[in-house]
Amino acid sequence: MSGSGRGDVHVRRYSGSARLNHWIMAISFVLLLLSGLSLFHPSLFFLSGIFGGGATVRWLHPWVGLVFAVTFLLLFVRFLPANLPERTDIAWLARLKHVLAGRDEYLPEVGKYNAGQKLVFWLQFILVPILLVTGFGLWEPGLKWAEATFSFKATMDQKRMAALLHAIAAVAAITIWIVHVYAAIWVRGTISAMTRGTVSGGWGWRHHRKWLKTEVSEGRVEKKSGTAPAE
Amino acid sequence: MATFQPLDVVRKSATVTAAPPAKRGVEVAKLIDVSKCIGCKACQSACLEWNNLKEPVGTNAGVYDNPHDLTPATWTLMRFTEYENPKSGNLEWLIRKDGCMHCEDPGCLKACPAPGAIVQYANGIVDFQKEHCIGCGYCEKGCPFNIPRISQVDNKAYKCTLCSDRIAIGQQPACAKVCPTHAISFGTKAEMVAHAEKSITVLKARGYDKAGLYNPPGVNGTHVMYVLHHADQPQLYANLAQTPRISPLVEAWKGVSKYAGMAVIGATALVGALHYFLKGPNEVTDHDEAEAKRLAETKK
Numbered sequence: 001m002s003g004s005g006r007g008d009v010h011v012r013r014y015s016g017s018a019r020l021n022h023w024i025m026a027i028s029f030v031l032l033l034l035s036g037l038s039l040f041h042p043s044l045f046f047l048s049g050i051f052g053g054g055a056t057v058r059w060l061h062p063w064v065g066l067v068f069a070v071t072f073l074l075l076f077v078r079f080l081p082a083n084l085p086e087r088t089d090i091a092w093l094a095r096l097k098h099v100l101a102g103r104d105e106y107l108p109e110v111g112k113y114n115a116g117q118k119l120v121f122w123l124q125f126i127l128v129p130i131l132l133v134t135g136f137g138l139w140e141p142g143l144k145w146a147e148a149t150f151s152f153k154a155t156m157d158q159k160r161m162a163a164l165l166h167a168i169a170a171v172a173a174i175t176i177w178i179v180h181v182y183a184a185i186w187v188r189g190t191i192s193a194m195t196r197g198t199v200s201g202g203w204g205w206r207h208h209r210k211w212l213k214t215e216v217s218e219g220r221v222e223k224k225s226g227t228a229p230a231e
Numbered sequence: 232m233a234t235f236q237p238l239d240v241v242r243k244s245a246t247v248t249a250a251p252p253a254k255r256g257v258e259v260a261k262l263i264d265v266s267k268c269i270g271c272k273a274c275q276s277a278c279l280e281w282n283n284l285k286e287p288v289g290t291n292a293g294v295y296d297n298p299h300d301l302t303p304a305t306w307t308l309m310r311f312t313e314y315e316n317p318k319s320g321n322l323e324w325l326i327r328k329d330g331c332m333h334c335e336d337p338g339c340l341k342a343c344p345a346p347g348a349i350v351q352y353a354n355g356i357v358d359f360q361k362e363h364c365i366g367c368g369y370c371e372k373g374c375p376f377n378i379p380r381i382s383q384v385d386n387k388a389y390k391c392t393l394c395s396d397r398i399a400i401g402q403q404p405a406c407a408k409v410c411p412t413h414a415i416s417f418g419t420k421a422e423m424v425a426h427a428e429k430s431i432t433v434l435k436a437r438g439y440d441k442a443g444l445y446n447p448p449g450v451n452g453t454h455v456m457y458v459l460h461h462a463d464q465p466q467l468y469a470n471l472a473q474t475p476r477i478s479p480l481v482e483a484w485k486g487v488s489k490y491a492g493m494a495v496i497g498a499t500a501l502v503g504a505l506h507y508f509l510k511g512p513n514e515v516t517d518h519d520e521a522e523a524k525r526l527a528e529t530k531k
Contacts, residue, residue: 008520008524009520009523009524009527038344039344039367040344040489040492040493041489041492041493042245042246042247042344042346043247045245045344045345045346048365053365054344054345054365054367055365055366055386057365058365058366058367058386059386100506100510101510102510102511102513104513138367138368140368140381156371156372156377157478157480159371159372160372160478160480160481160484161480163369163372163480163481163484164480164481164483164484164488167484167488167489167492168488168492170492171488171491171492171495171496174496175495175496175499178496178499178500178503179499179503182503182506182507185507185512186503186506186507186510186512186513187512187513188512188513188514188515189514189515200515200520200523201519201520201523201524201526201527202515202516202517202519202520202521202522202523203515203519204523205515205519205520205522205523205526206515206516206519212523212526213526216526216527221527
């Protein structure tokens with residue numbers, strides 16, 4: 001793995017609090033996915049066993065959902081400035097063929113996030129509020145709270161619509177999540193960004209050159225000479 | 232005590248394995264002749280007594296309906312409507328015994344995510360199996376008649392069982408047994424349809440030319456049927472559904488979204504796996520690292 005110069009330059013990508021925020025959100029998402037799918041399709045009902053049965057899933061899922069929604073909002077605010085659309089995003093998307101082939105040299109230089117990552121960010125930004133609102137519509141204590149707070153009483157057809165939309169939005173969110181997780185695995189060197197908080201300079205050069213250049217020019221890049229970090 | 236056995240079940244909620252051989256037994260039905268009802272609520276009392284239910288003492292809102300709605304402990308409820316018939320000028324007191332209709336195509340069973348929590352027996356009865364119920368309330372959304380209620384005490388869904396425990400040992404439902412005017416009858420579905428015909432003939436002779444049987448085809452018929460004097464206007468009877476059917480929203484939720492959703496998720500994961508096998512990982516090259524190092528050094 002290690003060649004000449006590999007791993008010499010390390011760039012900080014996520015602070016400890018950003019990683020903590022991300023992982024609380026990620027764990028709650030996985031719990032939501034497992035518990036939600038257990039009630040989505042009969043062949044997946046066995047997943048409710050992880051939580052101690054369907055009755056536990058029924059009351060646990062909404063609370064985990066609230067944790068997810070709050071941590072998503074915090075992460076959204078934190079990552080928003082770096083996810084604003086740019087002109088290069090269109091060029092990047094137009095060359096999706098090269099993206100999928102891993103030919104980063106044919107892609108425009110991108111900042112902290114490429115257009116694909118921004119799409120994940122913005123699509124989840126649309127889906128999470130839908131899931132939150134429709135989730136309340138399926139949650140008896142949540143509906144009671146909504147009635148007491150906003151004197152909003154859902155009709156049966158609204159609850160049915162909530163169930164349908166919740167399922168559709170969840171499928172979309174899970175699909176986007178698969179893309180997100182796959183990209184992190186496929187693009188080698190990415191996961192350390194969320195585990196140790198840093199990426200190698202080469203990773204930055206290859207995938208987020210504009211971002212790397214900014215980090216270097218602003219003197220935020222630590223160069224460790226001599227000691228090679230654990231690979 | 233004889234109860235229904237597993238082979239008596241023809242349909243089971245949230246169960247993808249093949250149902251047992253569809254040997255439909257003789258289908259049963261309860262017939263409620265609204266024109267014969269005097270509103271004595273003996274059926275309500277009998278239901279509470281047989282099923283050992285305790286409805287808490289409520290409040291009087293100035294109407295006869297008591298309690299005001301179906302509850303986890305009130306599985307059947309007399310609903311009273313005062314109707315001024317514009318044709319005859321008469322005030323008609325329409326009293327309908329509300330409760331589970333035991334649909335041939337049960338929306339509750341379709342919506343239920345807990346395997347075996349809702350079953351349909353070979354005789355047509357739709358029954359909740361408390362031990363499998365998870366209290367999610369999907370049955371409420373599936374029901375076209377707004378019948379199931381979730382208990383705040385044990386988080387289980389409750390509704391009329393059609394006294395399945397009595398029927399299993401050859402008894403009629405408790406409500407039918409106590410009805411003093413024989414407004415409630417119980418027998419095979421064919422018998423009950425024939426019985427209704429006689430009542431309808433009599434009603435028509437009395438001038439109710441729109442009298443008829445309420446056995447809605449939108450849910451493939453029901454195992455609780457009404458004889459109505461105004462069968463053309465079921466909504467007169469405390470908003471009895473005119474053309475009940477499982478909501479298209481529920482059909483989409485439990486049909487296409489379920490299968491398409493699983494397919495989309497599965498296909499995405501599959502495409503990811505294929506992409507990895509075909510293209511291999513996107514590795515950072517030594518050249519990339521060298522360039523980064525050069526960049527970092529030029530800055531220093």
